[in-house]
Amino acid sequence: MVKKDIASGKYEEKRDLLDEIDDKYELYDDEPINDAPVEELDLKEIVKEEKAKIKTFSLSSMKYGTKGGFSLLRLVPYIFLVLGFIALKNNEILNLAFYLPALAFGIVIASLISKEMIAK
Template identity: 40%
Template sequence: MTMTTLRSTISPFLAVHILLYGLLAVSKAAFLNAQIAFVSAFLILLGSLYSYRKLVQRNLENETAIHQEDLVEKIDDPYDLYSESEEEVEEEKPLKDVIKEEKARLKANKATVRNVSKSTPALLSVYRLVPYGILVLGFIALKNNNMLSLWYFLPGLAAGIVAGFLSGKALFASR
């Protein structure tokens, strides 16, 4: 990892962290609310980016990446009326047959156990579950000690999301 990547990864975290220390002038509770929310949101975002990056890399290595049609083309021409390939024009089928074919096509597109199991490692990654645990336990601890203030907690979450995105972009997009 180069020094520039390291600097651009740590900079958002440190910048927001320094701003959070200014909340100590307001109160200790305000600082703790913003701190717990910021750190947990930051770690959740980094964990999510990392686990999905690993999932995509694993799929590319195994060549299981699904080739998807161009989304814009699918929206513009959902029934493939303007395709360049010249196909034989089929005779009109009875309505019952058309309905059966459409039902079969829709069933094939539904999430199957196999498709869900491919994305489960990214969903149940330790890199995501531990930060969510920190968020929930921190929230409960603040609430039980009558220190919870959403006026400081929610901006802390927002700051964690922004800093986590910027750090994750610098850390994972540069490779």
């Protein structure tokens, strides 16, 4: 009776706990995905199908891009750069030979500090 139920598919075969932990999404199963021989596969059609599945631009991808673009670690240096440039230009003391190397030095220090903050 148990063998008949198993053969009919009433019970599904469960994987052991260690196998579920190691291979959560069954990526390393021994069963081949496509049983067709290589000669019968239409590779151009398969590539077209896979490209159709990929969405390059959507609202969710735009949401993640705008979060990164408007982060505080990115906006504050740009605001400081623009305001500093305007202040120096208005006071007629803007000398690019000194301003740009000092700006580069500040960018390097800020990137090192941000890397340390992210690592913590």
